[in-house]
Ligand SMILES: Nc1ncnc2c1ncn2[C@@H]1O[C@H](COP(=O)(O)OP(=O)(O)O)[C@@H](O)[C@H]1O
């Protein structure tokens with residue numbers, strides 16, 4: 001692999017807080033788009049209770065790497081394991097296995113309430129009958145009530161408890177990002193991947209996001225976070241990986257990465273900014289997610305209409 005400084009900071013078996021087995025292990029991930037090598041032989045290990053940062057100039061391949069980890073792309077080469085098991089490149093299977101993510105471009109059901117958005121996340125942990133039941137039998141109703149209660153608890157957890165009935169599109173931007181995190185948590189992940197969770201946030205919202213991510217880590221999850229805000233990343237993360245042109249340039253503690261001249265150099269002259277273009281692959285994936293979750297959305301919407309009819 002092309003890592004230069006990785007050796008200096010690689011995990012050792014006696015590192016505190018680390019078991020022998022990483023929770024998430026990606027090996028030799030390569031992603032080519034025609035002639036473009038977007039991800040070039042990247043390795044990543046994430047241990048339980050760790051917050052790992054992924055940095056690098058715009059176009060470095062950070063989001064593409066996330067897409068490879070989460071089954072949105074089938075990597076050209078390489079393997080992703082969660083708790084030792086190889087993950088198939090299928091987004092829903094990856095979610096079921098215990099890895100959830102948020103998106104650089106927020107992907108909420110705009111016309112559903114905050115609560116319903118989180119309920120959609122929960123449906124992957126309830127029986128499939130809950131999705132399709134038209135008769136709304138007792139089992140469905142029980143599961144539905146549990147799902148609703150769990151969703152409300154998650155809204156409370158991310159600080160959106162009072163916004164449960166607000167349509168996602170009417171929430172302030174920072175709240176939409178928190179709602180995405182709540183929806184990801186609803187799938188009960190072991191690893192949470194956050195793609196630019198503070199993009200567009202004001203300093204107060206950024207501090208709140210930082211607190212929330214620490215809280216999530218303290219609850220036992222591992223977190224991998226892509227961000228451009230260096231102060232945020234170096235304060236938050238136990239370990240940071242810097243990608244440049246698809247390859248790992250440096251990996252290590254914030255202290256090591258922060259003071260590496262190559263990292264500073266990589267950012268100079270790139271005219272770096274956040275990229276909010278939605279690629280074709282994003283669109284295809286979005287269509288797949290929407291198709292897979294349409295039933296869940298219908299179930300939640302049907303319930304709301306039924307309640308309105310009763311009122
Ligand atoms: N679906 C795609 N098809 C073709 N090229 C892509 C696709 N997705 C990303 N790329 C390219 O891969 C490179 C890495 O992009 P990306 O992973 O979005 O970078 P980052 O998230 O680090 O800003 C860029 O050159 C981008 O244009």
Ligand SMILES: [Mg+2]
Nearest residue numbers: 062063104275
């Ligand atoms: Mg990106």
